Amino acid sequence: MVGDGNPVCIVFEAGPTHNGLESALKLVDVAADAGADAVKFQVVDAEKLVSDPAITFSYQWLADKATGRVETATESLLEIIKRRELTFPEWETVIGHCRKRGIEFFSTATTEEEVHFLAAMGVGSVKICSGDLTFHHLLRVAAQYPWTVQIDTGSSTIGEVENAILVLEEANCKNIIINHCPSGYPAHPERINLRVLTTLKQMFSYPVAFSDHTTGDVMDVAAVSLGAHMIEKTITLDRNTRSPEHIMSLEPHEAKDFVKTIRSVELALGSTRRLLGEPEQVSRVRGRRSLFAGCALQKGDILVQSMLTYARPGDGIPAHLDHLVLGRKLVRDVPAGRKLQLSDFE
Numbered sequence: 001m002v003g004d005g006n007p008v009c010i011v012f013e014a015g016p017t018h019n020g021l022e023s024a025l026k027l028v029d030v031a032a033d034a035g036a037d038a039v040k041f042q043v044v045d046a047e048k049l050v051s052d053p054a055i056t057f058s059y060q061w062l063a064d065k066a067t068g069r070v071e072t073a074t075e076s077l078l079e080i081i082k083r084r085e086l087t088f089p090e091w092e093t094v095i096g097h098c099r100k101r102g103i104e105f106f107s108t109a110t111t112e113e114e115v116h117f118l119a120a121m122g123v124g125s126v127k128i129c130s131g132d133l134t135f136h137h138l139l140r141v142a143a144q145y146p147w148t149v150q151i152d153t154g155s156s157t158i159g160e161v162e163n164a165i166l167v168l169e170e171a172n173c174k175n176i177i178i179n180h181c182p183s184g185y186p187a188h189p190e191r192i193n194l195r196v197l198t199t200l201k202q203m204f205s206y207p208v209a210f211s212d213h214t215t216g217d218v219m220d221v222a223a224v225s226l227g228a229h230m231i232e233k234t235i236t237l238d239r240n241t242r243s244p245e246h247i248m249s250l251e252p253h254e255a256k257d258f259v260k261t262i263r264s265v266e267l268a269l270g271s272t273r274r275l276l277g278e279p280e281q282v283s284r285v286r287g288r289r290s291l292f293a294g295c296a297l298q299k300g301d302i303l304v305q306s307m308l309t310y311a312r313p314g315d316g317i318p319a320h321l322d323h324l325v326l327g328r329k330l331v332r333d334v335p336a337g338r339k340l341q342l343s344d345f346e
């Protein structure tokens, strides 16, 4: 379950970073070993998605890990997306491997046929990518099934998000997740507008996710702090790979720490209603002060300030309630240094 009251759902995205079945299966293992909740792929048919092989895409890739040298490459979009393709039987193998490893399989679909395939495979959630937010026909097809439909908001207006949600609702879709998905590989901090997570939560009654295209984990920590219910982070077997999105992905040795970081932030965020943690209940008694007799007190004395001392622990009359006993008459003798009790007074 994704949403209020549930742990943050951690999704590792392997769609753009695998390079065929073998690496897809390895990335499933990376996600499962790290303790992620789901691993996400992109079931896609490049020829159906891209009409013109002459369309190019420029991206940055990490040419030298040691120095951090980045280069720009330009490639045919068709060729880039072809690298993400697997056959339906290969996707079945990936889904089977996820089930064996106990990790959920999510996927983007870009055609009707892919939506039906994923539904037939019993997948729990399908994603409609940013480019397809206005492809309302595909949204309606996805809404036919009793799963969760995730929508990406990259390069979209709030109005387009609103329209996509209306289309899903009109098609009777009950479970929607809105993925705030700032475009760019990597996305730069000044463009990711994390505060919009709050707006999306206020505007729509659906869980919100942050689909992170930045490097490292800082923005994910910030997104969880702002209330993101789900985090999607790309993983790669090698950040050096000359292909889009590897540059801002986590490598296998970083994946476990990423999960640990998100879980500890979640734990630290705690409750909106409690100031005190459990151990503080004890230290608060140890650290606060009680009222003590500052000198020998005699039955019939009226307690005045000069007769009082304040010392730890705070398990007697609390220091801030001294006004309850000042000016009151003692009903017994109290030796100097003894902790005062309410029953010492009339």
Ligand SMILES: C=C(OP(=O)(O)O)C(=O)O
Residues within 6 Å of the ligand: 015, 041, 042, 108, 127, 128, 129, 130, 131, 152, 153, 154, 181, 183
């Ligand atoms: C293509 C995808 O991402 P984006 O919305 O960033 O294009 C996806 O998540 O499948």
